[in-house]
Amino acid sequence: MISFITCITIFIPIAIVALQFNNFSENWEHIQNTVLSNYIFSTLFLVSGTALLSLFIGVLSAWLVACCEFPGRRIFEWALIFPLTIPTYIAAYSYYDLLEMFTPLMIWVRFNISSSFMMNLNDTMVYLVAILVLTSVLFPYVYLSTRASFLMQGNKLIEAAQILGHPPKTVFWRVALPMARPAIIAGLSLVIMETLNDYGAVEYFGIPTFTVGIFRSWLGMNDIGSALKLSSYLMFFVFFVLFIEKYFRGKAKYHQINDSEKTYRLNKLNNKNSIFAIIFCTIPILLGFIIPVLRLTFWASSVDLSFFDTNFIKVILNSIGLATISSLFIVIISTFLIFTSNYFQSKVIKFSNKIIILGYSIPGAVVAIGILLVSGQINTFTGFILTGSLISLIFAYLIRFLAVAWQPIDSGMEKNCNQINQASRTLGNSTLKSFLKLNLPLLKKPIIVAALLIFIDIFKELPLTLILRPFNFDTLATLTYDLNSQAQLNESSIPALLIILVTLMPIIFLNRQLDQRS
């Protein structure tokens, strides 16, 4: 019963945004006639470009690292994950002058070809650079899921194919790749969702995506109606993507905890191919982690020590405190929901649970606006101000990141607790006793994994926090954004580096966790 109510509460903001799809405001017609097609085109172009490039880099690097033998393979295995510590907006800031490097070329084009050609070329370059920058920090999603698939599910089949004497190329194209298809698509959908969610990077590059349009309508034109309508468009597009993903995934699960050891042989690469492999794996790490971190460090070194005042310490504490409290809160709620669904085997609960997981697919900006609407209503009726309070912020995080906790805990529950729960019920134990004494100890590991994943996501989060944060409350993410908006690039690199540093540790830890299973 309680879980049902919880689900409904979480579902409401999502529903409100969805309903906006049918809303019609006068300004909307104007948007439709002018900028909507721009938003659609830009968003599609950016998303497809990033997805394709991430696909190429993620899959190939996963194959090289999981199925081939070359010097340095072991290092690349975990180094390829490091770009995940860098949020998209920080990646954009660290490459802020990448486009400026093309200026001499542009000037040459303007004088030797034509102004129009230069302008078109310039615009294309912006998209290409943005795609490159986004891919460099998002490809690890594809890399991780594909690698996991090669190591766990593709296991026996790859071994069989090798024993039967097939050359590596055939093994890749006809066995490993098809087997990994669900995982690849899962990874790709994460890349797509993160690209759609991003606000800092696309705003920086001046690319008019849906998220930019949402912010512009809401802040620039004070047109919440249009902002919501754009949000609902975006949301349905994401649902569409998810639908396609589910269709391709079929029944295969993404996080399968498989204890079997890797049994197939690694392809030993000859010298020429080894060099290629090394170069190919180094480039993403270089672009996605090493160069940004080096640049940020260089800029940070020129900042006056007075920057580290009490206000900055407060921001750090805010970030850590908020992420910790929120992740604990979300983990508790999701454990509760998963437990009740499993223990009582109720179809209703299972169904409502599936719906609230959709929250992850909704871009942060959309969730924030949905919450603003709801809080505004509450404010009108009760005079109680929820907006600008930590409550609405944490609740928004709940909606958005519940799914992140879901995967590990749900798998853990399925694997470990199902039958035990049945037995416990038969024996007449109270629900609470079963929960505390049986389930919790077995779920310790998945719960920790879930908490860390959420912590990382919240720590890096920008668009949602920008909209909903209380006054005088900055996180490292919003501080980075604000400082950058005020053209204080050097100062902004300090909170940026801190974000990277703090998220690095959980990511290394989590990677170990995943590795231990293979």
Add this chain to the structure above:
Amino acid sequence: MLKNIISSLFVFLQLFLFISNLFGDINLYSHRHYESDKILFKEFTKKTGIKINVIKGSADQLIQRLVSEGKNSPADVLLTVDAGRLERAKSLGVLQPVNSKILEKNVPLQMRDKENYWFGLTVRARVIVYSKDRVEPKELSTYEDLADLKWKGRIAVRSSNNIYNQSLLASIIAANGSEKALRWAKGLRKNMARSPRGSDRDQARVVASGLADIAIMNTYYLGIMENSKDKADQEVVSQLSVFFPNQNDRGTHINVSGAGVTSSSRNKEESIKFIEFLTDKKSQETLAGVNYEYPLKMKKNKSKLLKRWGEFKADDLQLSILGEKNTEAVKIFDTAGWE
């Protein structure tokens, strides 16, 4: 339980602001982030005994907050930039009118709301900045001229998302009408060296790099860049000159930063005193000086930089109109394809 802790923390904050309000303290929502402001506020407190709690935020978000908080908002004074935005705040109902002879005396009619909802505090102009090497001042004349084909591929200007551009377009709508304004926006967009992105300062850098020859930007950014610790910025400014457009007709477009008393304020008298304080001579010097802006009495400015640029004829358009025409301006930008 966690929810309880959090909500009690929040209630505590509200309580704090509420209590400090009871003692006549002022809660200021400001977009400014200068150290010198703190000193200024301390002086006010010394003079009047009224304490000021500053809550900082970005200009647009401040207004959104006020709207969301409604009549329960703890804010007393809103300090933000651009008359368009101040008008927007007024139309959204978050400001209230005040009666003050001092404000009417210190703030010229052009630079405040006619109904006394908001008052300008500092002035800035949106000018043309050009490359000394590639452009002769005699080639420049008006804003309208920038749509001419001779500037094709040579102009750098920021996104229409930014209110400074919206206000500039609003002034052009007021002067020339919507149709001409649309044609102007379309023409200028076609003349841009690249699609609009970055800040005003980025546009200056684009001109210095050679990709564009002229840029449109606010005057104070040049002051900031010239006095920046970053040698690159100083280098950029040394290659540029300032041109004040429309000197032979209506004058250069100007705008203000300003303040108003919020409609939810519980300390109206103290708030008025505070805004009056910000308009007196000494405060004006600090407020404007630190950001290389003009004080309200523009000719009385003491800055060396501004004196170097010399006096200019400013558009005497009533600045409230910038806000009234804001929505139309945004729509024209959309239609013109100026992102």
